[in-house]
Amino acid sequence: MRPTRAIVRLDNIVHNLGVAARLAPGSKNVPVIKANAYGHGAVEVARALAPHAPALAVAFMDEAVALREAGIDHPLLVLQGPSARSDVELAAAEGFWLMLHRPGQVDWLANVRLARPVTTWLKVDTGMHRLGLAADEIPPALARLESRGNVHGDVVLSTHLSRADETDQAFTREQLALFQSLTLPHERPRSIANSAGILFWPEAHAEWNRPGYMLYGQCPSNTASPSGPTAELRAAMTMQSAIISVRDLAPGEGVGYGQRWRAERPSRIGTVAIGYGDGYPRHAPSGTPVWVRGCRAPLVGTVSMDMITVDLTDVAGADVGDEVELWGEHVPVNEVAALSGTIGYELLAGLTGRVPLTT
Template sequence: MSRPAQAIVDLAAVRHNFQLAQSLAPSAQTLGVVKANAYGHGAVEVAKTLEPLAPALAVACIEEAIELREAGIRKPILLLEGPFESDEVKTASEQEFWLMASGPEQVDMIANAEIDTPVRVWLKADSGMHRLGLMDEQLRQSWEKLQPLPHVDNDIVLATHFAAADELDSDFTQQQIDNFAAMAEGINAPVSMANSAGILGWEQSRGDYNRPGIMLYGASPFPGSHPEADKLKPVMTLKSKIIGLRTIEPGETVGYGRSWIAQRRSVIATVAMGYGDGYPRHAPNGTPIMVNGQQAQLAGRVSMDMITVDVTDLTVVQVGDEVECWGQQLAVNDIAERAGTIGYELITRMPLRTPRVYINHQD
């Protein structure tokens, strides 16, 4: 038998979450963001699921885009970080990759390219994130430089990225929206602002193109409940099974560092799941975990291949029983918070050792 640790990926949930994003901005074009191996879910399978629904997909870099092309994906693919080398502009032209230009150097790469097929360009404005993006008048100057060129598609998109859209009580997102509007004033071009948090929580940010990422995978960008985000369906369920059971006495300890001490006679289940499978090493004692639909708690330090769980209060626990680490019964964000990180990191860092099992393919 194979090791039971696996990530179940529900493609019906991907479709549901994309359709939710589209429903919130029905007149907009909704891209499917599948960078970083589709946030750990498997870029090819997720891209195949989204291709019939989305006008285009989005990745971070050309290597990710080429992987999708080689797998048979034909929709346009936006490179969110744009070209790193000038020869990537030629590849983008040949492969129908759209290029984000986030600085004068990338604008010049595109302007100076010798290509036969016009390339689609997105110009990224720095409206306040201060990470990448064209500053102040650079946006207008870049648009004026590229717009008349015959090898640039004249339907240039103006884009920006939010720094704090997940903070619904902050006015910084509105400041960015206003800054972007001022930078784009007088330029006749489609715009793109909204990421997942923008789509869900900032109606005024929904532009001509929207770029949902984390929401496609069923995780909320917000720390608490939200009326739209609560409609998302989790895509990944990280599962395994119990591989050992033992009873220990009061005062005995469990795991590396002896960080968990039994306060009573306790039943400890060992599960084939560890940080080598994507479970966060810093998840503390007491982190919730589901055993046969019953909630138990982590007991002892997470090791590379195993975790130990206090199942003393559960009814009838046996070797081979199913364990859910997050997914349908436990939100990944809740586990991430316990471990001092965010859901984005947990799913995106899912290692290749953990097999993805895809369910609910489109008929």
């Protein structure tokens, strides 16, 4: 069998949720497991986190339905809310929580007859300008929802921070001030902090937080101090494969498509069974590290669909069959992403179906 696999440490994900809870002890956390739990396996992650959280969050209704069909009966917050009026009835039947972000969705929930009320959140636009109600839309939305009997408990007022990963960003302070001015008169529970808000903006800690990327052991900021709160996070995924071929190159010989890398010394080159068809970034440049036999070795040459090549010249004893870590405990996924001109979120969520997840 092909040696490529992603090893997921569910206990580390639970640990990282505990870090979020310790950083914001006055908040309740809704762990975000959208996009297949950022590539870590939504069903398995949901089972691990459900005992530790009042609800879990997904992006859209299809993700929530898939979890229900897999036997996950925990409350699920649907962050994009309903896409049609029938989704409101489905949410009531299945116990989904709904985030509403436009007046049309408010109308659907206000006007439908439901067997039971739905836990409801309202998204407020404070400057990210993707989703959310404008300031003048908040009072009528609350009035309509809370007068019809279709809402369970208090409506939660929520917003999303667009630059919280920049640890000293004036725009985040503007968003926080605007959200406070818009919501304080309504005396409803609030939700502001994503992972970056939890880690770097204590003033964003409200009644509800929504940790996502940090759950998987990753820092959402490239500017944060490694000795800060992110130091407690534990990487949840090890992307792993193995060397399937080794050969010696003379100085001047090239490797891979286009021979974009050529040996400057007698070199020992290993071929590893992973490529962009698995989700390894095609634009990873020569020099991107992998971990083999207890040390780092550089990627050399162009990433192929199924394989990469690495320089093993300085790795004593490396040979066919040796395990290779592409990212994980020894090679942070953020480092691989930065070298490849992207972000760790994309690498984790972009694993393809060719990569089996093992826990």
